[in-house]
Amino acid sequence: MDKDSILNVIENNKSKYLYELKKFISYPSYEGNQEGITRCAEYLEREFCSLGFNVQFFFEDYPILFAQRIVDPKNKTLLIYGHYDVKPPGDESMWLFKPFEAEINNGKIYGRGSADNKGQILAYLKAFEAVKSINDIEKLNLKFIIDSQEESGSKHFYSVINKDKELFKADMVVLSDGKIYTSRPLIGNGIRGKLEIIIEITGEEIDLHPGQYGNIARCALNDTIFFINKLYQLLNIELLHSDSEISPDKIANNEEGILKRKLDDEELIEKLSKPCIIISSINSYDHKCAMIPSKAVARIDMRLIENQDPIKLLEQIKHMCPSNITISNFKYMFPSKSLKTDYSEKVKTILKDEIRKICKSSAIDLPYLGISLPLSVFSDELKIPYVIIPFAQFDAKNHQPNENLDVIKFFNAISLIAILLSKLNDS
Structure with missing residues (x-):
């Protein structure tokens, strides 16, 4: 033709x-x-x-x-x-x-x-x-x-x-x-595969004053951060950090700027060939003053690669926390290989x-x-x-x-x- x-x-x-x-x-x-x-x-x-x-x-x-x-x-x-x-x-x-x-x-x-x-x-x-x-x-x-x-x-x-x-x-x-x-x-x-979770962690039953109960009471947000750190270890991912070479005046305000600043073609292939964890949100109640929060909620998006089964990973996540961290609610969405x-x-x-x-x-x-x-x-x-x-x-x-x-x-x-x-x- x-x-x-x-x-x-x-x-x-x-x-x-x-x-x-x-x-x-x-x-x-x-x-x-x-x-x-x-x-x-x-x-x-x-x-x-x-x-x-x-x-x-x-x-x-x-x-x-x-x-x-x-x-x-x-x-x-x-x-x-x-x-x-x-x-x-x-x-x-x-x-x-x-x-x-x-x-x-x-x-x-x-x-x-x-x-x-x-x-x-x-x-x-x-x-x-x-x-x-x-x-x-x-x-x-x-x-x-x-x-x-x-x-x-x-x-x-x-x-x-x-x-x-x-x-x-x-x-x-x-x-x-x-x-x-x-x-x-x-x-x-x-x-890449996908697994999204929403986890609620409870510290104490009530919010408490940090000056009076710091190092004594459990902090739900601290426990949530500990949980996320364990998640990074489970997936064998290094925690991403800010690029010290990027000055504040060069922070990109659009997708084009981000891609031009950080990636050449080889880096693009490398980065998209690895799993990643994105913390979409993490919060506790909005207090008017500093408090030890009793509850915290995090929404976490994981992108997976070969040999990372989302269903098996889900079971590992459920059991990876030590018993002294209280998971009061756990939801998952969109598991896909x-x-x-x-x-x-x-x-x-x-x-x-x-x-x-x-x-x-x-x-x-x-x-x-x-x-x-x-x-x-x-x-x-x-x-x-x-x-x-x-x-x-x-x-x-x-x-x-x-x-x-x-x-x-x-x-x-x-x-x-x-x-x-x-x-x-x-x-």
């Missing part, structure tokens, strides 16, 4: 693709907005049907879309994953533009879901449309599964897949989610070659990406290798006010995916 012809089609249809993206973003498809979810699902159904896909939905309230186009069951099948649900917009006064009006400003399209994940999943549809307009894809089978609750833990995704594994069978999964860290594109084949998979060298070669040509930069091959996705259903249940190709730029502000997607990144994504589909079809 002629590569130049495909790229010419994409060049001539950029205005149309942007119009479609604006329409896609305009549907407020966040959990709790049933009308927005329904209208967005109907929009996707129309798009897929117009391109010759058979479409079906699973789970009525938050419909998971499955679309397939099988040219020959004996041929290779590519499965593409994405999600059309988005985070709620939050305080709209914090936005430069209305979160669902998809305004374009300074080369970026602003709107909730622009980067996470509507712009990235729509790129696959438009890429297929471009290739099909030149010469139909006659050898490669295509399947899409588009989640409706990824932002709230993919509550029904696993059960849908497990009910009919044969339906979702494929030779490889390709997906685009998350964002790049520098100007260089990324290719990933793994994500780290995942790594091997995808074909042929696909890796195509991606790296075309990224270099289209994006004018070589790709970073990253072992773990900093995203949370239901990938275990592909690697563990369906035994399908996957590759992750994020297209959103580093300042896309996923989950924040003013989420945006660089328009050039959107067009580059369409071009790269179109060439990938064309080459997989011809091989």
Whole structure:
């Protein structure tokens, strides 16, 4: 299939693709907005049907879309994953533009879901449309599964897949989610695992005066800090400290500044290949004067790597504290294993070659990406290798006010995916 012809089609249809993206973003498809979810699902159904896909939905309230186009069951099948649900917009006064009006400003399209994940999943549809307009894809089978609750833990995704594994069978999964860290594109084949805990520790039954009871009474906050220190030891992580070379006037006030200040590509790979502990919050009651607090609560997020099973780790955490520390409440959320998979060298070669040509930069091959996705259903249940190709730029502000997607990144994504589909079809 002629590569130049495909790229010419994409060049001539950029205005149309942007119009479609604006329409896609305009549907407020966040959990709790049933009308927005329904209208967005109907929009996707129309798009897929117009391109010759058979479409079906699973789970009525938050419909998971499955679309397939099988040219020959004996041929290779590519499965593409994405999600059309988005985070709620939050305080709209914090936005430069209305979160669902998809305004374009300074080369970026602003709107909730622009980067996470509507712009990235729509790129696959438009890429297929471009290739099909030149010469139909006659050898490669295509399947899409588009989640409706990824932002709230993919509550029904696993059960849908497990009910009919044969339906979702494929030779490889390709997906685009998350964002790049520098100007260089990324290719990933793994994500770090996750375990989040909320722990409440009780010292004494009442708050006490530190002058009268210091060194006598138990301090709940001190015990919480001791617990966190034990957690670092359990995961064999060094406690991070401030970089003494960074003066206060160089403290970054945005993501770009942080990345430029601290990381080159090798350091990025090294840091994202290690586990980490993030103390999201730690507090006791807000006293008007100094007191020994009787209770303290900490919320702790752990990102895990290979051989760190979150369920086994959970049991270790529950039993690691000495008996004289009283854990009065313990909750855990979102346990998921780290995942790594091997995808074909042929696909890796195509991606790296075309990224270099289209994006004018070589790709970073990253072992773990900093995203949370239901990938275990592909690697563990369906035994399908996957590759992750994020297209959103580093300042896309996923989950924040003013989420945006660089328009050039959107067009580059369409071009790269179109060439990938064309080459997989011809091989």
